[in-house]
Amino acid sequence: MNAKDWKILLVDDEREFITTLAERLELRGIPARVAFDGESALEAIAAEEPHVVILDVLMPGIKGLEVLERVKRTNPLVQVLLLTGHGSTRDGIEGMRLGAYDYMMKPLNIDTLIEKMESAIDYAKKAAALPGKSDG
Amino acid sequence: MRDALFMGRMTASATHELQNILATIRESSGLMDDLLAMSSEGFAHAERFKKGLGVLAEQVERGMILTEQLNFCAHAPEKSPAGADVNESVRALVGLSRRSAARKKTSLVLAPGRAGLRTSLRAVEVMDAVGAALEAALDVLPIGTQLMLSVEEQGGLGVVRLDGPGYETLQQAKGWNALVALAKTLGIGLCAGPGGMGLVLSLPRPAA
Numbered sequence: 001m002n003a004k005d006w007k008i009l010l011v012d013d014e015r016e017f018i019t020t021l022a023e024r025l026e027l028r029g030i031p032a033r034v035a036f037d038g039e040s041a042l043e044a045i046a047a048e049e050p051h052v053v054i055l056d057v058l059m060p061g062i063k064g065l066e067v068l069e070r071v072k073r074t075n076p077l078v079q080v081l082l083l084t085g086h087g088s089t090r091d092g093i094e095g096m097r098l099g100a101y102d103y104m105m106k107p108l109n110i111d112t113l114i115e116k117m118e119s120a121i122d123y124a125k126k127a128a129a130l131p132g133k134s135d136g
Numbered sequence: 137m138r139d140a141l142f143m144g145r146m147t148a149s150a151t152h153e154l155q156n157i158l159a160t161i162r163e164s165s166g167l168m169d170d171l172l173a174m175s176s177e178g179f180a181h182a183e184r185f186k187k188g189l190g191v192l193a194e195q196v197e198r199g200m201i202l203t204e205q206l207n208f209c210a211h212a213p214e215k216s217p218a219g220a221d222v223n224e225s226v227r228a229l230v231g232l233s234r235r236s237a238a239r240k241k242t243s244l245v246l247a248p249g250r251a252g253l254r255t256s257l258r259a260v261e262v263m264d265a266v267g268a269a270l271e272a273a274l275d276v277l278p279i280g281t282q283l284m285l286s287v288e289e290q291g292g293l294g295v296v297r298l299d300g301p302g303y304e305t306l307q308q309a310k311g312w313n314a315l316v317a318l319a320k321t322l323g324i325g326l327c328a329g330p331g332g333m334g335l336v337l338s339l340p341r342p343a344a
Contacts, residue, residue: 014156020163027170058152085155085207107159107196110166 003114006121007048008032011041011067012056012083021054024110030117038062045071045078051124052101052117056083057091065095072099077128079120083108140213140260147210151203158199165192205231212259219342220259222294223249223287229263230285233270241280244270249287253294255339261322262339266296268318269335272309276301294339303328306335 008025010032012018022032033048035041038061045053053071057064068080082103084092092103101120104113169189172182179185208228212220230246237244255262266285273283277300284299306312319326325338 014160017156017160017163020160020167024163024167024170027167027174085152106155107162107200110163 001121001125003028003030003118006030006052006117007050008117009035009041009044009048009050009053011035011038011053011059011064013037013059014056018056021108021110025114028110028114030114038064038067041067042070045075049075050078052120053078053080054083054113054117055080055100057095057103058085065091065098068095068098068100077124079124081113081116081120137213144210144213148207151207151210154199154203154206158196158203161192162196165189165196201231204228208259209263212263215258219254219256220262222253222255222262222296222339223251225259225262226266226285226287226296228259229266229270233267237270237274237283240274240277242274242277243282245282245284247284247286250289253287253289254342255294256342257322257324257339262296265315265318265322265324265337265339268311268315269296269298269337272306272311272315273298273300273335275309275311276305290338293341296337296339297329297334298336299329299334301334303332303335 008030010018010022010025011034013036015036018034018036022034025032033044033050035044038059041053041055042062044050055064055067064082068082071078071080076099079101080095080099082092082095082100083106084095084103085106089103089105092100092105095103101123102116104116169186172179172185172189205228208224209232212225212228226249227246230244234244257265270283270285277283281300286297286299288295288297301309316326318324319337323340325336327336327338328334329336
């Protein structure tokens with residue numbers, strides 16, 4: 001799949017951070033939508049079924065791990081990359097147990113992020129090809 | 137103890153915010169770098185601009201290391217069932233002590249340590265004891281020297297070594313008596329390094 005066909009959702013309450021990250025991805029030909037809280041992230045996921053969700057673990061309202069759990073129940077083939085800080089690496093590890101594809105520490109390296117998104121999309125394609133996995 | 141845990145929670149929350157600030161600076165400077173790369177031919181000050189972005193990137197890296205060490209410090213008063221990671225505790229302490237060492241024109245060097253080595257102490261206790269040893273060493277070291285610290289395993293114990301002033305000279309340091317008293321309270325052994333040089337702190341082994 002071409003990067004321009006990827007469907008990426010970025011979720012963080014740090015508006016400047018996440019909108020700038022979306023802009024940088026778009027400059028690289030990767031379309032990205034943004035959501036600023038868990039509630040609107042869940043709505044966007046239900047409406048658009050993104051391939052990959054980049055999700056901050058510490059947000060006001062519905063926390064990242066709760067969003068992850070709900071996504072994995074309703075859209076198991078949507079791959080989730082968690083954003084953690086030094087104090088929330090335990091959340092990253094817990095997130096992996098709950099089905100996150102991987103986690104990354106802030107501040108991000110954009111090249112590493114893109115590599116992880118590509119690898120998550122490859123993983124989702126392979127998972128979708130397995131018997132019994134019709135969604136995604 | 138309660139106040140240390142409270143301050144730790146406050147500091148941990150602040151370091152999380154600092155990480156968000158650094159992440160935003162990195163993305164914004166990254167965006168400027170991207171845009172510059174797309175239009176540098178028509179921009180007269182491109183080189184100066186690139187240099188400025190390079191400085192921003194370096195400072196973000198510097199801030200990341202500091203917030204990581206500060207975050208470790210914030211959680212250091214917490215009791216962990218597995219005990220404290222000796223290498224991580226000493227690494228955070230050394231990182232946060234560089235500035236006070238620099239005031240005496242002393243540079244601190246941490247040798248690559250034995251990973252995964254633990255002690256029954258809390259991280260804050262390891263940092264407190266090694267910090268007291270560091271202060272004593274800085275008190276007697278001549279200005280403009282280098283002080284090497286290393287974390288090793290000796291006979292199953294976690295050991296922190298400071299290679300620097302002679303052991304007898306160290307005993308004349310201003311903070312020596314306080315260090316001896318603290319070591320006694322925490323069950324840390326103190327002795328001279330090889331050839332009577334430097335100081336070795338032997339930390340209590342982790343609970344089985």
